[in-house]
Amino acid sequence: MQKTILIVEDEFIIAMDLKVILERLGWRVLGPVPKVANALRLLEDELPTLALLDVNLGDQLVTPVAEALRSRGVPFAVASAYDKPELIGGAVLAGVPNAGKPTSEWSLLEVLAKLSPP
Amino acid sequence: MDLEDLYRILRTGHVQAQGIVDTVPDPMLVLDSALTVQSANRAFFRTFAVDRYDTIGQHLYDLGNGQWDIPELRRLLGEVIPKSSAVIDYKVEHDFPHIGKKIMLLTARTVFNPDNVSHLMLLSIVDITDRSRKEAEFEAVFGELRHRLKNVLGLVRALANQTKAEGVSGEEYRTAFLGRLQAVADANDLALSDHGDDSLDALVARATKPFQTAPETIIVEPSPPLTLASKEIMSLSLLLHELATNAVKYGALSAPAGTVRIRWEVEQGDHPLLRLSWRESGGPPVRKPASTGYGTQLIQFAIAYNLGGNVEQNYRTEGFEAEIVVPLERAARPD
Structure with a gap:
C-alpha cells in the first residue's frame, strides 16, 4: 500500500512545493492544509502513515494537530524556522525531528528516514 | 597649620567628597563597618524615593522599614565582602514596597582608612530594571526577525523550485523566476511599510x-x-x-x-x-x-x-x- 503523509503549512507556495517534492519521492499527500481545523477534519477520515507540520500557522499554532497525531500513534516531523519548536508549540513538539526552513529535499529525506525505520 | 586650618581642609574635603558622590549618576551609599549609612548620594534618594534624614545614620537593614533587608544582600555583605576587597556587578532582584520590582547590579568596595583601624564601604547600586526589560524585548523582536527571515528564504526556495525549468531556456527560467521573486519582494515591502x-x-x-x-x-x-x-x-x-x-x-x-x-x-x-x-x-x-x-x-x-x-x-x-x-x-x- 502507498504510504501517505499529511502536510500542514500555512504559506501556500511552500505547501505546494512540499507536496510536489513528496509526491516525487513516492508519497501520497493528504492536504496540504493551512489550518488546524482543516487538518483535524482530514484526520477524522483517514490516518496518514506520517505527518509533516509547520509550527506557526500565522494566527494559530499547530499544537492541537500534533497532540491528535500523538494520541493516534502517527509519527510526525516539523518543518520549522524555530530552532526549538517546543518553546513555541509546547512539550508535544520536544524531540521531534525538524526538517528546518528553508526545507531542502535532502533534509526531508533525512527526517522521513528517522520517522519510518526500514 | 593650626587646628582651625585643619578643620577647614577636612570640611572642604568632606564637601568635595560629597560633591563627587552626588555627581555619580547611579545610587551610592557609604557605609561604616557596622553597616550604618554614613552618606548617600542624590541618585539614591531619587531612585528609591527616600529622604536624607531617614537615611543617614541608620543601619542599612533598618532603612525604609527594612526594605533593604534582602537575603541576597545580607549574603553579599556578610559573607562575600569580608573575604574579598571588592564585589562587582552582583545581580539582585527585589520587590520594594513602594517603588515595585527592581533588578539591580551591586558593586561594593572596601576602603581602608590608613590612620584608623576601621574601614568604610562604598556600595553602588545600578538600577537595570529598564535595561533588562529592553533586552528581553529586543531578544523577542530579534527572534521574530530570525523566524521571518527563514520563512522568506523558504518562500524563495519554493518559488525557485516551482518555476518551470523543463523545456525552457535558462533565460526564460530566469525571467519567470525573477518576476515572481519581485512580486514577493514588493509584497514584503508593502506589508512591512510604515x-x-x-x-x-x-x-x-x-x-x-x-x-x-x-x-x-x-x-x-x-x-x-x-x-x-x-x-x-x-x-x-x-x-x-x-x-x-x-x-x-x-x-x-x-x-x-x-x-x-x-x-x-x-x-x-x-x-x-x-x-x-x-x-x-x-x-x-x-x-x-x-x-x-x-x-x-x-x-x-x-x-x-x-x-x-x-x-x-x-x-x-x-x-x-x-x-x-x-x-x-x-x-x-x-x-
Whole structure:
C-alpha cells in the first residue's frame, strides 16, 4: 500500500512545493492544509502513515494537530524556522525531528528516514 | 597649620567628597563597618524615593522599614565582602514596597582608612530594571526577525523550485523566476511599510507598474480604499503578477492596442468580501488553453489556499476575464 503523509503549512507556495517534492519521492499527500481545523477534519477520515507540520500557522499554532497525531500513534516531523519548536508549540513538539526552513529535499529525506525505520 | 586650618581642609574635603558622590549618576551609599549609612548620594534618594534624614545614620537593614533587608544582600555583605576587597556587578532582584520590582547590579568596595583601624564601604547600586526589560524585548523582536527571515528564504526556495525549468531556456527560467521573486519582494515591502502602503491601491499600482508599457495599458478604475492584511498582500501580489504575465504572453498585452481594466468593490455585511475584476480587451482572439500550467494553478492556490477565496477565469473570445472573490478578515477593514 502507498504510504501517505499529511502536510500542514500555512504559506501556500511552500505547501505546494512540499507536496510536489513528496509526491516525487513516492508519497501520497493528504492536504496540504493551512489550518488546524482543516487538518483535524482530514484526520477524522483517514490516518496518514506520517505527518509533516509547520509550527506557526500565522494566527494559530499547530499544537492541537500534533497532540491528535500523538494520541493516534502517527509519527510526525516539523518543518520549522524555530530552532526549538517546543518553546513555541509546547512539550508535544520536544524531540521531534525538524526538517528546518528553508526545507531542502535532502533534509526531508533525512527526517522521513528517522520517522519510518526500514 | 593650626587646628582651625585643619578643620577647614577636612570640611572642604568632606564637601568635595560629597560633591563627587552626588555627581555619580547611579545610587551610592557609604557605609561604616557596622553597616550604618554614613552618606548617600542624590541618585539614591531619587531612585528609591527616600529622604536624607531617614537615611543617614541608620543601619542599612533598618532603612525604609527594612526594605533593604534582602537575603541576597545580607549574603553579599556578610559573607562575600569580608573575604574579598571588592564585589562587582552582583545581580539582585527585589520587590520594594513602594517603588515595585527592581533588578539591580551591586558593586561594593572596601576602603581602608590608613590612620584608623576601621574601614568604610562604598556600595553602588545600578538600577537595570529598564535595561533588562529592553533586552528581553529586543531578544523577542530579534527572534521574530530570525523566524521571518527563514520563512522568506523558504518562500524563495519554493518559488525557485516551482518555476518551470523543463523545456525552457535558462533565460526564460530566469525571467519567470525573477518576476515572481519581485512580486514577493514588493509584497514584503508593502506589508512591512510604515507609510500606510498596505492598501490595495498601492499594491495594484506596484504590481502592474512593470507591465505599464504605455500610460493606458493597464487602467485602474476608481475603486474604494481598502487596507489589507499581510498574507492578503502576498497572495494578491503574486496573483496580479501571474495575470499580467499571462496577458503579456498570450492575452491583451501581447497586442499594441490591448488594455487591461482593473476595478474592485467591497461587499459589506457580517462577512465582508472583496470582489476584484480583471478585464482584458483589444488583444488577439482568446482560446481556452488545452492544459493549465503552473501559473494558473498558482493563481487558484494563491487565493483559495489560505485566503479561502476563489478565482473564476473566463476565456471570452474578445478578452480574458478574471473575477477574484476574497473574504476579508477583520484585520483588513475598509478605511
